[in-house]
Structures are given as structure tokens and as C-alpha cells.
Amino acid sequence: MSALVTTHPPFDSIIKTIYCQNSGVVLGNLECKIFEGQLAYMEAHSEAVYLHPFYRLSNVVLLKKLEDCLHWFQNQGWIGTPPEQLRLRLLVSATMFHLDSIKQDRATLPSFQIAAASAGRLLGVTKWFFWVSSQRLQFPLYSISGLNENLQWENFRHWLDSAYEVREAWASKSKEYQRDAEQRAMEESLREIKSEHIFKRIDTRKVWNWIGLQLEDNIPPGRIKTFESLFLNGDTEASEWTIDDVDDLREAIVKFVDRGNEIMFFVSKRLDGIAAIIRDFYSSFTIVSKVTGGNFTDQQTPEEALFYSEYDKKVEGMVELPPAPKLESFQNRVHFLKAQAQWNILARRFKLKKEGEGDASQTSS
Numbered sequence: 320m321s322a323l324v325t326t327h328p329p330f331d332s333i334i335k336t337i338y339c340q341n342s343g344v345v346l347g348n349l350e351c352k353i354f355e356g357q358l359a360y361m362e363a364h365s366e367a368v369y370l371h372p373f374y375r376l377s378n379v380v381l382l383k384k385l386e387d388c389l390h391w392f393q394n395q396g397w398i399g400t401p402p403e404q405l406r407l408r409l410l411v412s413a414t415m416f417h418l419d420s421i422k423q424d425r426a427t428l429p430s431f432q433i434a435a436a437s438a439g440r441l442l443g444v445t446k447w448f449f450w451v452s453s454q455r456l457q458f459p460l461y462s463i464s465g466l467n468e469n470l471q472w473e474n475f476r477h478w479l480d481s482a483y484e485v486r487e488a489w490a491s492k493s494k495e496y497q498r499d500a501e502q503r504a505m506e507e508s509l510r511e512i513k514s515e516h517i518f519k520r521i522d523t524r525k526v527w528n529w530i531g532l533q534l535e536d537n538i539p540p541g542r543i544k545t546f547e548s549l550f551l552n553g554d555t556e557a558s559e560w561t562i563d564d565v566d567d568l569r570e571a572i573v574k575f576v577d578r579g580n581e582i583m584f585f586v587s588k589r590l591d592g593i594a595a596i597i598r599d600f601y602s603s604f605t606i607v608s609k610v611t612g613g614n615f616t617d618q619q620t621p622e623e624a625l626f627y628s629e630y631d632k633k634v635e636g637m638v639e640l641p642p643a644p645k646l647e648s649f650q651n652r653v654h655f656l657k658a659q660a661q662w663n664i665l666a667r668r669f670k671l672k673k674e675g676e677g678d679a680s681q682t683s684s
Contacts, residue, residue: 332350334348334349334351335349336349339369339371339426340368340426341371342371342428343425344409344428373410373413382442382446388407389439389442391403396528397435404434405428407434407438408431411429411437415441417445420458420460420461421460425470429471429472432532432535432536433472435529436576437479439582440483440577448486458482476579480579526586527547527550527551530550530576533575534546534575537571537575538571545564549565549568553593553597554593554596557596557656558600558656561597562594562597565590565594565597568590572586599657627668630665631672634665640669643662643666644659644662
């Protein structure tokens with residue numbers, strides 16, 4: 320009689336992916352062994368909550384990570400790989416949970432464009448909340464849901480506007496409940512926050528990258544490329560642009576870019592400067608003839624006569640023309656074109672003067 324042989328089924332396993340409940344990011348895989356055809360019994364495992372480590376950091380560590388991440392993206396010109404972009408998105412989400420100011424009906428994260436545009440203001444108001452306000456107030460609740468059509472935090476800048484209104488209202492009423500010493504400490508902290516600059520050294524290219532991120536999906540790519548050229552080179556290529564072009568770019572920025580960010584002061588000043596250069600460039604030219612019956616006429620208007628008289632004064636006593644301007648002698652192409660136009664007019668008036676002197680000498684002889 321043969322011996323009874325007992326065989327056991329081979330060990331096997333099932334792998335379950337674990338997601339962060341707040342962000343939806345994959346945290347890892349849970350491997351469950353199968354014993355004798357059954358899984359090990361795990362009581363109440365379905366009720367377990369898994370979170371990315373950022374959501375359980377201390378306030379100090381979290382804000383330091385957010386600030387370092389902002390500085391890194393600034394230095395990189397707001398260009399990063401998907402994992403690097405994901406890190407900034409997670410830090411923005413975790414900061415909102417630390418403020419206890421977020422409600423969502425599913426796991427979500429802000430888009431990278433929203434995170435890049437708003438992280439600076441969020442960092443500023445969060446520092447104030449934890450280290451200046453003594454947490455004696457509460458921000459409005461930011462609600463994320465499919466019904467609000469903001470699953471990628473599309474309207475987050477409006478919440479930031481409300482948060483800063485809370486901060487301003489608190490500052491105006493603080494004297495009512497702060498002792499003198501506390502009041503002095505608060506004002507010192509507020510001054511520190513107001514003097515805080517995420518963008519310490521302005522780089523026009525990096526500023527445009529920040530603007531361009533927010534224009535994506537709102538403006539056609541070709542139009543964005545045109546705006547980019549205007550923003551980066553409008554001050555050196557004034558002849559290529561008009562004031563209307565600057566107004567169009569300004570309108571797009573007002574409509575789609577987070578205007579509460581401190582970098583917008585630089586953006587506004589740059590657009591004003593470009594517009595001034597374009598205006599100055601075109602103001603250096605004048606219409607030197609007019610049209611009558613569809614044909615040009617050389618008959619001068621009083622304004623034109625006055626304009627030419629200024630050049631005629633310069634050519635009086637002039638033996639020869641000064642050399643024509645050269646591009647390398649000027650700071651930029653705009654100033655060169657302006658000087659070139661003025662030299663051409665001067666040369667024309669000098670030639671007319673010489674011709675008039677020649678005619679006078681022939682008549683006298």
C-alpha cells in the first residue's frame with residue numbers, strides 16, 4: 320500500500336495599489352499573500368486612510384519645502400519634469416489642508432499652471448496665518464467638486480483674494496485686542512512679510528515663462544508666441560510693434576494671469592516701458608507731404624514748415640555732413656532707427672541748401 324502524499328497549493332499573492340486619499344497620488348503597492356486558497360483576514364482594512372507624507376509634516380517643515388520648491392522653479396525658469404511639477408502641486412495641496420481651508424468630494428490636485436501661479440501668494444498668507452495672526456481667525460472654505468467645475472483648482476486665485484481680504488481686515492482691527500507689545504511685534508512681522516520677495520532678481524525670460532503657463536489653454540499658441548516676442552523684445556524692436564499690440568497683451572494678462580502676485584508690479588512696469596519706447600519711436604517721425612486728389616503734393620503745411628526750419632537752422636554754416644549713425648554706437652535698435660531717420664532728414668536739407676547755393680552763384684555770374 321502506497322504512502323499517502325499530502326500536497327499543498329503553491330503560495331501566491333495579490334497586489335493592491337494604495338492611493339493618497341487627498342491627492343490621488345500612488346503611494347505604493349500592498350502585497351497580500353494567499354494561504355491555502357484564501358487571503359489573510361484583515362479586519363476593517365477598507366476603512367484605512369493613506370496620505371502622502373507632505374500632509375503630516377509640521378508647519379515649519381512644510382512651508383520651508385514649499386519656499387525651496389518655489390525658488391528652485393524660479394531659477395529653472397518654471398520648467399520642470401512631471402515629477403518635479405507634481406511635487407509643487409502636492410505642496411500647495413498639503414498647505415491648504417494645514418490651513419484647514421479645503422473641502423473636496425474626491426482626490427484632486429491643482430494643475431501645474433495653477434500651482435505655479437498661486438504658490439507664492441499662498442506661501443505669504445500661510446506664513447502670516449501661522450506666525451503672525453496667532454491663528455485667531457479662519458479663512459473661507461475652498462470647495463472643490465465636479466459641480467463647481469474646479470477639479471484642477473481653476474478658480475483658486477479667487478480664494479486667495481478672499482484670504483488676503485481676511486488678512487487685511489484682521490490687521491485693521493488688531494489694535495482692538497492686542498496689547499502694546501503684541502502690536503509692535505505684529506507690525507514688525509507684517510513688515511517682514513511685505514518685504515519678502517520670492518523673485519529677488521528679476522529675469523525677464525523667467526517672468527514670461529510664469530505668464531505663459533497661465534495663458535496656455537486660454538489663448539491660441541500662435542498668439543502666445545507673438546505676445547512672448549513682444550514682452551521679451553518690445554523695448555529693442557519698437558518698429559515691429561504698435562501701442563495696440565501692447566494693449567492686447569495687457570488685456571490678456573488682466574484676464575488670465577494671477578494679478579495679485581507681487582511679480583505683477585514688474586510686469587506692469589515693463590509693459591509701460593515698452594509702450595513708452597514705441598510711442599517715442601513713432602513720435603520722432605512726421606508726415607512730410609499730403610495727398611490731394613489721390614496725388615502727393617510737395618506743398619508744405621505750416622506744421623511741416625516749422626518742422627523743417629529746425630533742421631535748416633542746423634545746416635546753416637555746416638560745411639559737410641556729420642557721419643551717418645552706426646548701429647553699434649547705440650544701446651538698442653530703436654535709438655539707432657530714430658537717429659538714422661533724423662540724419663536722413665538732415666542730409667536732405669543739407670543737399671537742398673547746397674543746391675540753392677549753387678543756383679545763386681550761377682545767377683550772380
